[in-house]
Amino acid sequence: MTRSKTWIDNPSTPRFVPPPGAVDAHVHVFGPEADFPFSPKAKYHPEDATPEMLFALRDRLGFSRNVIVQASCHGTDNAATLAGIAKSNGAARGVAVVDPDIGMDELQRLHAGGIRGVRFNFLKRLVDHAPKDKFLEIARQIEPLGWHVVVYFEADLLEELMPFLEAIPTIVVVDHLGRPDIAQGPDGRDIAAFKALLDTHPHIWTKVSGAERLSIHGPPFDDFVEVVRPIVEAFPDRVLWGTDWPHPNMEHRVPDDGTLVDVIPRIAITEELQRKLLVTNPERLYWRA
Template sequence: MDADYLPFHDSPSKPEFKAPAGAVDAHCHVFGPADKFPYHPKRKYTPCDASKEQLFALRDYLGFARNVIVQASCHGTDNTALLDALNTAGERARGVAVVDPAITMDELKEMDDAGVRAVRFNFVKRLVDSTPKEVFLSVAEKIKKLDWHIVVYFEAPDLEDLIPFLKQLNTTIVVDHMG
C-alpha cells in the first residue's frame, strides 16, 4: 500500500439513515487481495487490499441489497478480481469492466454471463496514461452488441474537451464518481 493511501475504516459506525428496501451501492471496488489478484505493474497507486468478503460485509452492514462493482484502475484490464466477486455475489451485484481493445466477443460474453453490464473509460490523468479516443470508440462498438453502457471517468476541467468524443459514443453514458 502506498504510504499516502488511506486505508478503509475497519469499524465504521452504522448510519442513522436506513437505506430503502432494494437500495443499490452504485459504485464500489474490490482491491486484490494482491497475493491472489495482483495489481497492474504500471498502476499509478497501490491501495490496501479490500476483498470481496469485506465488500459484501460492508454492503450488508450498511443495509444495501446489491452492489455495482467497478474495475479499479490499479488492476488495469485484468478483471479477474471483479469477475470473482461477481461470480460470488450472483444476482446481488453487477459489474463495470475495463477492457483491452483486443478483447474478443467471446471474452465479453463471458463477462456478460458473470454480470458485467458496462465498460469504464478513464480519462483521469493522475490515474491512467492517455489512450487515443479511437481505441475507446472500437471498444464502444463491441459492447453495443451486448447492450452495455459506458461509464466515463474524468475531472471537471477536462469535460469541455471530451464533449465531442462523448457525442460519438451513441449509447448510454454514466458519468463516474458523481460527475
Template structure:
C-alpha cells in the first residue's frame, strides 16, 4: 500500500437512514488480495487489499441487498478479482469491467455470464495514460452487441472537449461521481450547467450521485455537495443511481465513514419515491433487467 494511501474505515457507523428493500450499492470496488489477484504493473497507486468478503460484509451491515462492482485502475484490464467476486455473489452483484481493445467476443460473453454489464472508460489524467478515442469506439462496438453500457469517469474541466466523443458512443452512458464538479463554484455555475444540459439533451446518459467525500472542500458533513446531488436527483429521477465507492481508492485527505455516506442519501433524495428510484428501481433496470 502506498505510504500516503488511507485504508478503508475499520469500523463504520450504523446509518440512521434505512435503505428501501432491495437497495443497490451501485458503485464499489474489490482490491486483491494481492497475493491472489496482483495489482497491475502500470498502476498509478497501490491500494490496501479490500477483498470481496469485506465488501459483502459491509453491504449487509449498511442495509443493502446488492452491489455493482466497478473495476478500478489499480487492477488495469485484469478483471479476475472482479469476476471472482461476481461469481461468489451470484445474483446479488453485477460488474463493470475494464477491457483491452483486442478483447474478443468469446471473452466478453464469458464475462457477461459472470454478471458484467458494462465497461469503464477512464479519462482522469492523473489516474490513467491517454488512450486514443478510436480505441474506445472499437470497444464500444463490441459491447453494444451484448447490450452493455459504458461508464465514463472524467473531471469537470475536461468535459467540454469530451462532449463530441461522448455523443459518438452507441450505448447507454453512465457518468461517474456527478461529473466531478468544482463545488466551490456552486451548482448554478456554467460548468455544472453544461453537464446538466448534456444530460437533458441526451436521454441515453445517466449519472451517479456519488462521492461527496471526493468532491467536498468543506469536508464532512459534505453540505457543499448537497445542492449538486439534489439537482441531479430532481432533474433526472429515472437516470440517477448511487453507490458508496468503497473502499474509497486513492483518498488522501480523509477516509469517509460509510454509514455517514448512507445518511447523505436523504439529503439529496428527500422523498421515499426519490429514494426508491435512486437505490432500487434505476439500478435494477440498468443492471438486472
C-alpha cells in the first residue's frame, strides 16, 4: 500500500487569531508506524503524523488545545491516540474507536487516558462493517461516563440512519455536517435535511468543518461559507470546528491549514459565536471532568 502525505509542512499564518483556550476539535495522529502499526484492515496507509508535529501546528495556528480523533487506519487499537493525549500535558482529549464487545473496565481505562467519546464510521470506502445494534450497545455503555458519540456518514445515508441517531442516548456529534453536496447551495436538499435533523433533535451537534473536502470551488471556500454560516447562527451551542489535520485521503487536494483557520470568522462572525464554537462548546464535551 502506498504511503501518502496530505499536509503542508509550513502552512500560512492565519490572519484570524483564535480566542484564548481555543480548541481544534478534530485532528488525528498517525503512528509513528514503528511504534503504532496500522490495522491490517486499513484502507489507506498515511505518512507518520506524530503528536509533536500536531502540537507544533497547534501553536502555529494559535490554538490552545486539540481533540484527537481515532482514525480508521488504526482500527480499534487506540494506542497512538492515547499516546498523543499523554504527551499533550493536559491540552488534548480524544475520541476512540472500540470493539463492539468492549467492557466497562476497558472503557474506564480509556477514560483515564483522556478519551471522552466514541466514533462510529459509516463510510463504506473506509470500513467494511458498521453494526448499528452493536453501536447502540456501546452508546448505552458510555452514557454513565458522560461521553458522547461521533458519527461519520455521507448525506445519502441520513434518512437510513435516522432511527439509529434517534436511539442514541448520549449527545451525538456529526462529522463534517454529514458531508452534504455543497453545490446544492444553502437551501439545497442535503443541507435542508440536515438542518431539519438539528431542528428536531436537540441532542445532535455537528462539526462545521471540512471546507477543504466539501467546497466545490476551493479556497477561499465561499460556497462552504454560504452554506455553513446559517447553521452556526441557528445552532450556536451545538457546533464544533476542527482542521482535520493531517487531512487523510486528501492527496490530490492538500489544504493550507492557515487558510482553513481564516474561514472561522466568516462562518462565526461575532466574538460570541467564535468563543462558543472554539472554547465553550468543546469544553462542555471534553474538559468538564
